[in-house]
């Protein structure tokens with residue numbers, strides 16, 4: 368096959384053959400940076416302010432949280448690099464050959480939601496900017512922008528990995544430059560940031576809110592990407608070390624996540640709103656607005672191409688017999704409908720908080736189990752061929768009930784220690800702890816530990832061939 372830079376991606380969920388693994392650490396960095404130089408990342412920081420934290424403590428939550436969360440994410444990129452296998456097929460080593468259909472289904476559904484969440488902001492901000500240039504907001508213009516963005520992201524997602532990495536490689540440096548300009552404009556003009564904003568919450572509620580936001584906008588952000596990680600690192604050749612895959616992915620995810628969230632928080636310190644239109648018109652006008660428009664339209668595309676691509680892989684990983692292209696089209700159409708819902712839904716800030724902590728409820732125990740399985744139980748050694756073997760004969764078993772039970776218990780434990788904004792997301796133990804939210808931690812640790820205790824029926828590292836030795 369051709370090895371040109373921008374070839375069509377013929378790969379589905381089979382292990383990527385060594386001859387086709389030609390990505391680099393730097394490309395991985397651009398991919399994860401591109402995915403996070405998106406307007407939705409402003410919302411992360413703005414959320415802290417809307418939910419009444421002070422500015423500096425919001426910044427502290429963002430910085431500390433992401434240092435931890437993005438490291439958890441980067442650990443997952445190592446799995447794809449060591450095996451050449453996508454994240455949901457890798458899930459089979461812990462959950463069993465068909466047991467892994469459960470997380471694959473959850474991943475697929477969640478991705479559709481992300482497409483809508485990510486497209487909400489750009490559509491709103493584009494409307495505001497076009498308004499500055501005398502083009503009034505209307506249903507028609509809203510639909511035109513929404514449709515344009517969706518078509519571009521689905522087409523790139525269909526082309527697959529090679530188109531994705533090439534797109535990010537060229538566009539991300541440009542958008543970084545625009546972000547620098549935006550940050551300078553926002554942080555140098557008087558009156559844009561209230562650096563002295565402090566929390567108006569009483570002490571008890573204040574602590575509870577700090578921990579909730581640590582989940583939703585701190586540690587949670589990196590964790591929210593773990594199910595995507597290996598889908599891209601599987602293209603990095605074995606000649607590159609796993610630790611450099613880790614560090615490039617870590618930096619790529621960490622820097623823009625912190626930077627944009629801090630930008631969002633600082634701007635919201637005066638507007639006290641996540642309304643993106645207010646955010647933009649508060650700071651930018653004229654030519655700067657046009658640059659912001661560019662960055663804003665790039666954001667969802669750079670993020671959602673990953674969602675379209677990984678959603679299709681997730682569906683294939685649960686045995687759906689359609690081509691990657693047909694699946695990407697299906698994802699595009701449902702994602703479009705979800706976007707329409709978000710664009711016309713009221714109160715984005717609270718919906719966004721609920722969205723984050725609900726998805727972390729299942730992702731945290733899943734992450735705990737996969738980390739325990741890959742790094743502790745199997746010592747980074749996976750028999751790749753067995754991941755694809757028939758369910759009846761796979762060394763990883765058909766359904767590993769130990770993993771499923773650990774997953775459900777971790778989910779319940781996470782929920783018990785959650786303190787969300789709506790009653791359904793407020794667990795009983797969190798109440799006893801004065802409303803602290805430790806759902807992500809409980810989910811990871813309890814599910815991971817329980818899995819090590821009861822998930823042991825299937826083949827262990829010692830009994831299996833070294834990683835990747837048996838690719839087909």
Ligand SMILES: Nc1ccnc(=O)[nH]1
Nearest residue numbers: 481485591592670674
């Ligand atoms: N935080 C996110 C994780 C995965 N996909 C997204 O679009 N966003």
